[in-house]
Amino acid sequence: MSEVKSVPRTEASADAVKRESPGGSFLRQRLQQSLAFGTLIVLLAFFSLASGNFFTWTNISGILLSTAVIGILAFGTTLVIITSGIDLSIGTGMTLCSVVTGLLLVNLQLPLFIGVLGGIATGALMGLINGLNVSILKLPPFIATLAMMLIAQGLALVLSGVRPIYFSKVQGFKDIALGQLIPGLPNAVLILVLTGIAAYLVLGKTLLGRYIFAIGSNEEATKISGVNTGKWKILVYTVAGIFTGVAGVVIAARLDSAQPQLGSGYELQAIAAVIIGGTSLLGGRGSVLGTLIGALIMSVLINGLRIMSVQTEWQTVVVGIVILVAVFTDSLRRRREA
Amino acid sequence: MLPAVVQIHEYRPQGTSVISEEVGETVGEPLLKVEGISKSFPGVQALSDVHFDVNKGEVIALVGENGAGKSSLMKILSGIYQKDAGTIYLEGVPVQIDGPRHAQELGIIIVHQEMNLMSHLTVAQNIYIGREPRRLGGLLLDEKKLNRQTAELLGRLGIKEFAPTDLVENLTVAKQQMVEIAKALSFDAKVVIMDEPTSALTTSETETLFRLIGDLRDRGVGVIYISHRMEELKRITDRITILRDGKYIATMDTATASQHEVIKLMVGREIDENARPENVRRDNVDDVVLRVENLSTRKLLKDVSFELRRGEILGFSGLMGAGRTELARAIIGADRMTEGRIFVNGKEVKIGQPADAVKHGIGYLSEDRKSLGLLLDRDVNTNILLSSLGNYTNPVGFMKAGSGKGTSQKYIDSLRIKTPSMFATTKNLSGGNQQKVVIAKWLARDCDILIFDEPTRGIDIGAKEEIYRLLNDLVARGKSIIMISSELPEVLRLSHRIMVMAGGRITGEIDSDGADQAKIMDYATRVEQQGAEK
Numbered sequence: 067m068s069e070v071k072s073v074p075r076t077e078a079s080a081d082a083v084k085r086e087s088p089g090g091s092f093l094r095q096r097l098q099q100s101l102a103f104g105t106l107i108v109l110l111a112f113f114s115l116a117s118g119n120f121f122t123w124t125n126i127s128g129i130l131l132s133t134a135v136i137g138i139l140a141f142g143t144t145l146v147i148i149t150s151g152i153d154l155s156i157g158t159g160m161t162l163c164s165v166v167t168g169l170l171l172v173n174l175q176l177p178l179f180i181g182v183l184g185g186i187a188t189g190a191l192m193g194l195i196n197g198l199n200v201s202i203l204k205l206p207p208f209i210a211t212l213a214m215m216l217i218a219q220g221l222a223l224v225l226s227g228v229r230p231i232y233f234s235k236v237q238g239f240k241d242i243a244l245g246q247l248i249p250g251l252p253n254a255v256l257i258l259v260l261t262g263i264a265a266y267l268v269l270g271k272t273l274l275g276r277y278i279f280a281i282g283s284n285e286e287a288t289k290i291s292g293v294n295t296g297k298w299k300i301l302v303y304t305v306a307g308i309f310t311g312v313a314g315v316v317i318a319a320r321l322d323s324a325q326p327q328l329g330s331g332y333e334l335q336a337i338a339a340v341i342i343g344g345t346s347l348l349g350g351r352g353s354v355l356g357t358l359i360g361a362l363i364m365s366v367l368i369n370g371l372r373i374m375s376v377q378t379e380w381q382t383v384v385v386g387i388v389i390l391v392a393v394f395t396d397s398l399r400r401r402r403e404a
Numbered sequence: 405m406l407p408a409v410v411q412i413h414e415y416r417p418q419g420t421s422v423i424s425e426e427v428g429e430t431v432g433e434p435l436l437k438v439e440g441i442s443k444s445f446p447g448v449q450a451l452s453d454v455h456f457d458v459n460k461g462e463v464i465a466l467v468g469e470n471g472a473g474k475s476s477l478m479k480i481l482s483g484i485y486q487k488d489a490g491t492i493y494l495e496g497v498p499v500q501i502d503g504p505r506h507a508q509e510l511g512i513i514i515v516h517q518e519m520n521l522m523s524h525l526t527v528a529q530n531i532y533i534g535r536e537p538r539r540l541g542g543l544l545l546d547e548k549k550l551n552r553q554t555a556e557l558l559g560r561l562g563i564k565e566f567a568p569t570d571l572v573e574n575l576t577v578a579k580q581q582m583v584e585i586a587k588a589l590s591f592d593a594k595v596v597i598m599d600e601p602t603s604a605l606t607t608s609e610t611e612t613l614f615r616l617i618g619d620l621r622d623r624g625v626g627v628i629y630i631s632h633r634m635e636e637l638k639r640i641t642d643r644i645t646i647l648r649d650g651k652y653i654a655t656m657d658t659a660t661a662s663q664h665e666v667i668k669l670m671v672g673r674e675i676d677e678n679a680r681p682e683n684v685r686r687d688n689v690d691d692v693v694l695r696v697e698n699l700s701t702r703k704l705l706k707d708v709s710f711e712l713r714r715g716e717i718l719g720f721s722g723l724m725g726a727g728r729t730e731l732a733r734a735i736i737g738a739d740r741m742t743e744g745r746i747f748v749n750g751k752e753v754k755i756g757q758p759a760d761a762v763k764h765g766i767g768y769l770s771e772d773r774k775s776l777g778l779l780l781d782r783d784v785n786t787n788i789l790l791s792s793l794g795n796y797t798n799p800v801g802f803m804k805a806g807s808g809k810g811t812s813q814k815y816i817d818s819l820r821i822k823t824p825s826m827f828a829t830t831k832n833l834s835g836g837n838q839q840k841v842v843i844a845k846w847l848a849r850d851c852d853i854l855i856f857d858e859p860t861r862g863i864d865i866g867a868k869e870e871i872y873r874l875l876n877d878l879v880a881r882g883k884s885i886i887m888i889s890s891e892l893p894e895v896l897r898l899s900h901r902i903m904v905m906a907g908g909r910i911t912g913e914i915d916s917d918g919a920d921q922a923k924i925m926d927y928a929t930r931v932e933q934q935g936a937e938k
Contacts, residue, residue, distance in 0.1 A: 291533045
C-alpha cells in the first residue's frame with residue numbers, strides 16, 4: 067500500500083523543486099490530491115479483496131450516505147480553512163440547526179420548506195456571528211468558533227428540552243435524505259454532490275473564492291491591495307454556516323429526528339477530511355475535490371473496518387492514525403519546499 | 405478598469421490643520437503637495453510638520469535614514485495610515501485619503517518595499533486583485549479576460565520574465581518585485597511611489613525599471629522614488645527631498661546636489677564615507693574558527709564555501725534574496741542543508757538544529773530581533789540568561805533563586821545597556837539597547853562566533869555608532885563575527901573582509917583595502933545566469 071503512493075510522489079516532486087518551473091507547485095498540489103486519491107483506491111481495493119460484502123451497491127451507497135453529513139460540513143470548513151481560519155462550531159452548530167428545524171416542523175407544525183429554510187438560516191446566522199467576531203472583534207477564529215460551539219451545544223439542549231424531536235408525523239421530511247430522486251441513490255448523496263459543486267464554484271469561479279485564497283495567502287497584502295478583507299471574512303464564515311445548516315437538515319432527515327446530544331465530534335471529523343484532502347491549515351491552498359476524497363477515505367475506512375468486524379473502539383484509533391499520517395505527509399511536503 | 409476621472413472627496417479638516425486659501429486654483433499647481441503632515445505612534449513622533457511636492461512628469465527622490473519617516477509618509481499617502489494633522493493636495497485640491505482603495509482610486513499608487521503579494525495566486529490574479537474582471541452580471545470571475553489583459557499589460561511594459569498564469573511563489577524575489585511594479589503600473593496612476601524598488605533587482609532588471617519610470621515621466625505621471633543608492637538618484641530623479649527624524653530638512657535639484665551634501669543632511673552631521681576598519685589583523689590567516697565547505701540547500705544556496713578567521717568581522721553583502729540570511733540559517737541548523745560540511749576550530753561538526761550550533765559556540769542574531777531574538781514582554785535579566793539557563797538551575801531543573809543576576813549585571817555594564825534595571829521589560833528599551841540585550845544573551849552563553857543579520861536595522865544613528873563600537877570591541881576580544889548587512893557604507897566600514905553573494909552563490913571576496921561600493925555592486929549583480937535558469 068505504501069509503495070503505491072510513495073513512488074510517483076517523491077520522483078515528481080523532487081523534479082519539480084529542482085527545476086523551479088512555473089506550475090511546480092500546481093503539480094505538487096495535484097500530487098497531494100492524487101496521493102489522497104490513490105489512498106482511496108488502495109483502500110477500496112483492499113477492502114473489496116478482504117470481504118465479499120464490501121463492493122456491493124448497497125454497501126457503497128451506504129458509504130456515500132454516511133459520507134453526506136461529514137462531507138457537507140467539510141465543504142464549508144474547506145472555505146474557512148483556506149483563509150487560514152478554522153471553524154469548530156460546525157458540529158454542535160449542525161445539531162442546533164436540526165433542533166430548530168424540529169421546533170418549526172414538529173412543535174409549530176409549519177410547512178416543510180419553512181422548517182428547512184429555518185434550519186439553514188440558523189446555520190447562516192451562526193456563521194455570520196462567527197464572522198463578525200473574527201472580523202470586527204478580531205477574535206482568533208479558534209476562540210470565536212470554540213465559543214460558538216459551546217453556545218450552540220447549550221442552545222440545542224435548552225431549545226429541545228434535552229429530548230430528541232421526532233419527525234415521524236412530518237410528511238415527506240425523511241425523504242430529504244432517504245428518498246431517491248435518482249433511483250438507487252439516496253437524496254442525501256445527491257445533496258452532497260450539489261453542495262460540493264456549489265463549494266467548487268464558489269472557490270474556483272467567484273470573487274469570494276479568489277479572496278479566500280488571497281486572504282489565506284497573505285491577508286495584509288490583500289488588505290492593502292484595497293480589498294475589504296474583513297467583509298469577505300464575514301462572508302466566508304456565513305457561507306460555511308449555510309453548509310452547516312444544510313448538514314443539520316440532512317442529518318435530521320436521515321435520522322428522522324433531531325438529536326440534541328449529537329454533533330460534538332463531527333467538527334473534528336470534518337476538519338480531518340479537509341486536511342486529508344490536502345488543504346493546508348496554514349491557508350492559501352486547498353480544494354473541494356480533495357476534501358470530498360478526504361471525507362470518502364474516512365467513511366470507507368470506518369465502513370471497511372466494520373465489515374471486517376473490527377471493534378468500533380479500534381476503528382476510532384485507526385482514523386486517528388490516518389489523520390496523523392495525512393498531516394505528516396503534508397508537513398513533509400512543506401518542509402521539502404522550504 | 406477604473407475610471408480615469410479622479411474622485412474628489414470633500415475635504416474634512418482634521419486636528420490643527422487649516423483650510424488653505426489655494427483651494428480650486430489649479431494652474432501651475434504641483435501634481436501632489438503635502439503640507440504640515442504629522443503622525444505619531446505611541447511613544448514615537450514619526451512625522452512632524454513635513455512638506456514636499458512633486459510636479460507632473462517629475463521624479464523626485466525621498467531620502468533619509470531608517471526611521472527618518474519616509475515609510476510613514478508613504479503609508480499616509482497610500483491610505484494605510486491616517487495622518488494626525490496636515491493637508492494633502494492632489495492637483496491643487498485637498499483630499500482626504502480614507503484607505504488603500506481610495507488612494508488607488510485617486511491615482512496614488514505605491515510599490516511596496518516588502519513583498520506584498522499573495523504567493524499562492526498567479527501573476528494575473530495578483531496584479532488585478534480587487535479589480536477582477538467578471539462575467540454573468542458580476543457573478544463569476546472572467547479568468548480568460550484577466551489573463552488577456554495581464555498579457556497586454558506585460559507586453560506594454562516590455563516585461564517578458566514571466567507569464568500571467570505563473571504562480572508567484574515560483575518566481576524569484578526579483579521577478580516578484582517586477583510583479584509588484586507591474587501591478588502598480590496597471591492602475592491609471594497620477595502619482596507612483598516606489599519604496600526602494602531596486603533593492604532586489606539585478607542590473608538588467610534595474611534598467612527595465614528605469615525605462616518604465618522614464619515612460620511614466622513622459623506620460624506626465626509624478627514619481628516619488630525612495631532609495632539609498634545615490635548613483636540611481638543621479639540618473640533618474642529631478643529633485644531630492646531629504647527627511648531626518650521625522651522632519652523635513654531640505655529639497656535640492658539633483659543636477660546640482662553633491663552626494664556628500666545629501667548624505668550630510670540625511671545623517672545630520674559629517675560622516676566619513678571612506679571610513680575603513682581599524683586594526684585589521686593580518687596574523688590570523690591560519691587561525692580559522694569556522695570553515696564552511698560546499699554548502700548547498702534545496703532551494704537557494706549553491707556550493708557556498710568560506711572561512712571565518714579569529715578576531716575578524718567578515719561582512720556579507722548582496723541584494724535582497726541573494727541568500728545571505730538563508731546561509732546563516734543553514735549554518736546554525738535552522739534550515740536543512742543538502743550538501744556541505746562545517747568545521748569549527750578545525751573539527752568537523754554536525755549541526756542539525758540551532759541548539760547544536762549554540763553548543764559549538766555559534767550564536768545567531770536575527771534581523772528580526774522582535775520576533776526571533778527577544779522575549780519582548782519579559783525583563784532584561786530573563787532575556788540575557790535565556791540561552792544559558794542550564795547554568796543557573798539545580799540538577800532537578802528548578803531555577804536557583806537570584807543566580808545569574810551577576811552575569812546579567814556584568815553584561816549590562818560592559819555593553820552599556822541603557823535600562824532602568826535588569827528587571828525592566830525589554831519592550832520598553834530602544835532598538836539599539838534591545839540589540840545589545842540579544843548580544844549579551846549570546847555572550848552569556850560563551851559564543852565565540854556571532855552571526856549578525858542586519859545588526860543596525862531600525863536603530864537610530866547614534867545607537868548605530870555604539871553597535872559598531874561594540875562589534876569592534878568584540879573582535880578585539882577574540883570573538884569572530886559574520887555580519888550580514890545591506891548597507892554598503894556599514895559593510896565597508898566594519899568588515900575586515902567582504903564576501904558578496906548573488907543568486908545563492910558567493911560571487912566575490914574583497915579585502916577591506918581594495919573595497920568600494922562599485923566593486924561590491926558589481927559582484928552583487930552577477931546573477932544573470934539565475935534569470936536564464938527557467
